Amino acid sequence: MSTCGQIIAGQFGKILIREKSGEKIELGDLLVVEDGEGLVLLQVYDLFYGSQISQVARELIAGMKLEGLGASMEFLEPQLRNYVLAECKAVLHISKEQKIPKMLPDFFGTVRHVSKKDLEFLSIPENPIYLGKIRSGSKIIDIEVYLNGLDALTHHILIPSTTGRGKSNLVKVMLCSVLGQGKFGILVLDPHDEYYGRTGKGLKDHPKARDNLRYYSTNPLVGTNTLVVNLKSIEPRHLEGVIPLSDAQEHAVRLYKAEYGDGWIESIVKGEEVKGVDPRTLTVLQRIMRASLSIYLEDDEIVCRNRVFSDTAGESTVIDIVKSLENGKIVVIDTSKLGDEAELLIGSIIANDVLFRYQDYKSEGKLAEKVPISIVIEEVPRVLGADRLADVGDNVYSKTAREGRKFKVGLIAITQLVSVIPRDILTNLNTKIIMGNEMSPERHALIDSSAQDLSDDDRNIASLDRGEAIVSSIFTKFAIPLKIPLFEDYLESCSKSVEKRSKTVFVG
Amino acid sequence: MLRELSLNAFQKALDSCLKEHVDFIVVSGDLFHSNIPDMGVVNQAVMKMKEVRDKGINIYVIYGSHDFSPNETSIVDILSSAGLFQKIVKGEVSNDKLKLEFFTDPKTEAKLVGISGRTLGLEKEYYEILDREFLEKEKGFKIFAFHTALDELKPASLAQMESMPVSNLPKGFDYYAGGHVHVKMEKKLQGYGAIRYPGTLFGYNFRDLEQNAEGEKPGLFIVSFDDDVEDVRFVDAPVCEYLKFEYDVSNKNSTKANEELVDKVKKSSVKGKLVLLRVSGELSGGKTSDIDFTQLREILLHKGAIYANINRYALSSKEYSSIRVEGKDVHEVETKLLRENIGAIKVTEPMLKGENGISLAVDLLGVLRHDKKTTEEKKDYNERMMRESLETLDLTEAME
Numbered sequence: 001m002s003t004c005g006q007i008i009a010g011q012f013g014k015i016l017i018r019e020k021s022g023e024k025i026e027l028g029d030l031l032v033v034e035d036g037e038g039l040v041l042l043q044v045y046d047l048f049y050g051s052q053i054s055q056v057a058r059e060l061i062a063g064m065k066l067e068g069l070g071a072s073m074e075f076l077e078p079q080l081r082n083y084v085l086a087e088c089k090a091v092l093h094i095s096k097e098q099k100i101p102k103m104l105p106d107f108f109g110t111v112r113h114v115s116k117k118d119l120e121f122l123s124i125p126e127n128p129i130y131l132g133k134i135r136s137g138s139k140i141i142d143i144e145v146y147l148n149g150l151d152a153l154t155h156h157i158l159i160p161s162t163t164g165r166g167k168s169n170l171v172k173v174m175l176c177s178v179l180g181q182g183k184f185g186i187l188v189l190d191p192h193d194e195y196y197g198r199t200g201k202g203l204k205d206h207p208k209a210r211d212n213l214r215y216y217s218t219n220p221l222v223g224t225n226t227l228v229v230n231l232k233s234i235e236p237r238h239l240e241g242v243i244p245l246s247d248a249q250e251h252a253v254r255l256y257k258a259e260y261g262d263g264w265i266e267s268i269v270k271g272e273e274v275k276g277v278d279p280r281t282l283t284v285l286q287r288i289m290r291a292s293l294s295i296y297l298e299d300d301e302i303v304c305r306n307r308v309f310s311d312t313a314g315e316s317t318v319i320d321i322v323k324s325l326e327n328g329k330i331v332v333i334d335t336s337k338l339g340d341e342a343e344l345l346i347g348s349i350i351a352n353d354v355l356f357r358y359q360d361y362k363s364e365g366k367l368a369e370k371v372p373i374s375i376v377i378e379e380v381p382r383v384l385g386a387d388r389l390a391d392v393g394d395n396v397y398s399k400t401a402r403e404g405r406k407f408k409v410g411l412i413a414i415t416q417l418v419s420v421i422p423r424d425i426l427t428n429l430n431t432k433i434i435m436g437n438e439m440s441p442e443r444h445a446l447i448d449s450s451a452q453d454l455s456d457d458d459r460n461i462a463s464l465d466r467g468e469a470i471v472s473s474i475f476t477k478f479a480i481p482l483k484i485p486l487f488e489d490y491l492e493s494c495s496k497s498v499e500k501r502s503k504t505v506f507v508g
Numbered sequence: 509m510l511r512e513l514s515l516n517a518f519q520k521a522l523d524s525c526l527k528e529h530v531d532f533i534v535v536s537g538d539l540f541h542s543n544i545p546d547m548g549v550v551n552q553a554v555m556k557m558k559e560v561r562d563k564g565i566n567i568y569v570i571y572g573s574h575d576f577s578p579n580e581t582s583i584v585d586i587l588s589s590a591g592l593f594q595k596i597v598k599g600e601v602s603n604d605k606l607k608l609e610f611f612t613d614p615k616t617e618a619k620l621v622g623i624s625g626r627t628l629g630l631e632k633e634y635y636e637i638l639d640r641e642f643l644e645k646e647k648g649f650k651i652f653a654f655h656t657a658l659d660e661l662k663p664a665s666l667a668q669m670e671s672m673p674v675s676n677l678p679k680g681f682d683y684y685a686g687g688h689v690h691v692k693m694e695k696k697l698q699g700y701g702a703i704r705y706p707g708t709l710f711g712y713n714f715r716d717l718e719q720n721a722e723g724e725k726p727g728l729f730i731v732s733f734d735d736d737v738e739d740v741r742f743v744d745a746p747v748c749e750y751l752k753f754e755y756d757v758s759n760k761n762s763t764k765a766n767e768e769l770v771d772k773v774k775k776s777s778v779k780g781k782l783v784l785l786r787v788s789g790e791l792s793g794g795k796t797s798d799i800d801f802t803q804l805r806e807i808l809l810h811k812g813a814i815y816a817n818i819n820r821y822a823l824s825s826k827e828y829s830s831i832r833v834e835g836k837d838v839h840e841v842e843t844k845l846l847r848e849n850i851g852a853i854k855v856t857e858p859m860l861k862g863e864n865g866i867s868l869a870v871d872l873l874g875v876l877r878h879d880k881k882t883t884e885e886k887k888d889y890n891e892r893m894m895r896e897s898l899e900t901l902d903l904t905e906a907m908e
Contacts, residue, residue, distance in 0.1 A: 307698065320667065
């Protein structure tokens with residue numbers, strides 16, 4: 001690779017490189033300078049003009065050209081006098097090992113663009129989750145980037161991004177990568193019904209979908225499951241932090257549970273009285289059931305308007321879902337026709353069950369043989385937002401964010417707003433796959449909580465285009481710039497090495 | 509005795525059909541417990557079915573997971589060929605689609621079709637390629653018979669059972685006659701007519717009998733219809749009374765437990781009843797074999813119990829606790845043991861891993877548990893065991 005620049009000044013964390021004329025250094029570029037022991041990997045975080053001519057003179061010359069008074073005026077030896085300067089930081093020292101640099105690279109060292117060979121130390125980890133290829137500026141280097149699934153999923157992943165930057169595409173690529181392995185259980189709460197592939201390509205088109213994918217919807221496709229949860233599957237603790245209840249209402253719920261056991265919700269909806277519960281409180285609880293869960297009584301029968309909750313069907317739905325997750329399957333739950341509270345409640349029921357079982361496994365010494373389970377949840381401030389937690393209290397998602405790591409249960413949290421998530425939760429989300437974000441407070445919240453020092457990357461993050469990202473994780477040596485492939489293209493590459501299924505012979 | 513009671517239950521059910529003057533009968537699989545059952549049982553069943561047929565009542569059947577054989581002729585095939593009943597499973601795969609054929613009942617013009625059950629839920633493959641459009645657009649009163657549990661409808665107690673989503677069923681049928689699930693269920697789901705599982709007529713294992721003892725009434729559904737289903741009514745067909753009692757040995761040594769159990773059974777009123785005794789817990793001293801279960805059974809039979817079944821799978825003792833697995837019955841104990849140990853076995857074949865592997869192993873154990881029939885030669889028994897084992901493992905084609 002040819003030289004593209006030279007180190008001319010700077011300090012640690014702010015190395016100044018003069019760009020060679022004709023070469024184009026981009027924001028986010030990965031550059032390399034060789035030292036005696038190996039290479040220093042640099043990343044460009046700012047670009048500005050440099051000139052040997054004073055500003056006053058440049059302004060005059062420009063004014064003369066613009067006003068037509070010096071049309072033939074040109075700079076003498078322009079490539080020497082005017083140039084681009086790049087501000088970089090050293091992100092990695094590559095030799096036999098990869099280390100965080102603690103010295104400045106050689107002064108006046110020549111700099112070139114990174115090549116594939118320089119990055120071959122990035123190997124495929126165990127339990128890999130594919131993210132994309134390394135990006136240097138806008139150029140793609142043919143080196144694939146993976147996360148170690150066991151580490152990343154159990155230590156939580158945050159995907160912060162504004163709309164239209166490709167976060168759904170990223171999640172689909174990750175799930176596609178996991179689908180073929182059957183080593184991780186992933187629960188996907190899908191409020192836009194965009195992961196399975198009801199119309200168009202989706203996870204259902206993966207060659208291993210038949211074995212490793214489950215889809216639940218109120219409007220199921222042939223071969224997929226109806227999303228129906230029996231009311232007896234709902235415990236009072238599932239409502240915690242999801243459906244706000246006053247102290248009196250919580251107390252009433254406990255009394256109903258004690259009196260009616262699994263049938264506590266049905267009893268409330270039917271208006272059956274319990275000693276110690278004020279009839280007005282009962283009326284409010286009925287209203288809450290109607291508003292939050294769409295459950296009410298009609299002609300003496302319990303009806304659920306969104307068809308998700310039932311008193312007759314769905315007794316083993318939650319058990320089946322948890323079993324699928326424990327068997328390393330991806331379970332997508334189409335919540336597109338549900339209100340927020342119903343969606344979060346369903347997630348809460350399943351997540352509580354998973355956490356409960358995995359806590360048991362840990363105490364029995366069986367946790368090591370269990371697959372990690374992760375929960376994909378969108379618009380995460382609904383459950384992890386500081387205001388929300390202050391108003392309604394902790395919920396199973398915040399508990400998972402704080403403690404789930406101990407039990408191999410994690411979150412993949414997707415959000416546009418990072419600044420509303422409490423710092424203690426943000427710092428627990430140990431892998432951040434940062435996509436483009438034009439909001440300065442959000443970028444700063446991310447930068448402040450990242451695993452690497454991204455204090456100089458504000459501009460980098462702001463300039464991330466669709467499908468571009470930076471992975472900052474406690475499990476990566478440096479904040480890796482990425483280009484995420486289109487899901488459809490990645491899916492095709494997964495489908496190439498697949499044996500055709502043998503024909504089914506019908507025996508009546 | 510159990511076999512006799514099971515036969516009685518079947519005969520009683522057909523008597524109910526005669527009494528109700530039904531037009532036809534649908535059997536959703538497992539008419540028999542195996543594809544080549546005891547000929548004495550077959551003889552009695554055939555006599556009853558012939559009586560029903562002679563009265564002009566047609567019988568429509570599908571195979572179940574027990575009475576089906578993919579490579580051997582089963583008793584259901586023989587009886588169907590003899591005209592005793594009509595199998596309503598017929599179809600062919602064309603352009604990767606399974607097209608089933610309707611059978612029309614001549615008396616009522618009801619249209620019947622179904623998919624049989626297979627071991628390990630292998631019939632799910634047929635649903636994947638089923639030509640639903642063809643079935644759904646057929647006009648008239650339609651009945652779909654199937655022998656599979658449904659994910660959305662199975663009770664929590666059967667959560668571990670192999671099942672499939674209800675979306676696999678073709679929509680728009682007036683009645684869905686379900687089999688395989690040993691529990692009575694009447695359910696409704698949007699887009700489907702009445703879905704009914706009548707449960708077992710008597711019982712196949714301790715759990716079935718226990719359900720009966722706890723109040724579950726075996727029987728059948730009588731469905732009245734014209735253009736649509738007008739009424740669905742369950743008719744009980746009990747064949748005996750039950751008595752169930754439980755005894756917990758916790759904090760007792762084997763001597764005390766034995767004394768108390770003997771006293772308990774001696775005081776019980778069991779005449780004419782089928783008795784189920786569940787003994788569970790951990791003995792504080794002594795061995796489980798110190799409890800004389802043979803004596804207990806003899807006492808019960810002597811007092812007039814028509815049958816006595818003692819379940820001790822959840823019984824253990826402190827002194828011999830090297831293997832501790834609790835379970836309500838053989839099936840549950842086997843499943844738990846396999847689940848605990850399957851992870852230690854390295855295999856590449858997906859069917860041998862995880863839940864698939866466990867189901868397969870349990871089914872194989874069930875097959876290997878079959879006794880040699882009294883009229884069976886040893887050589888024939890060995891061949892039958894080999895054949896049924898290979899069928900269970902779905903290896904028959906590979907071995908040919």
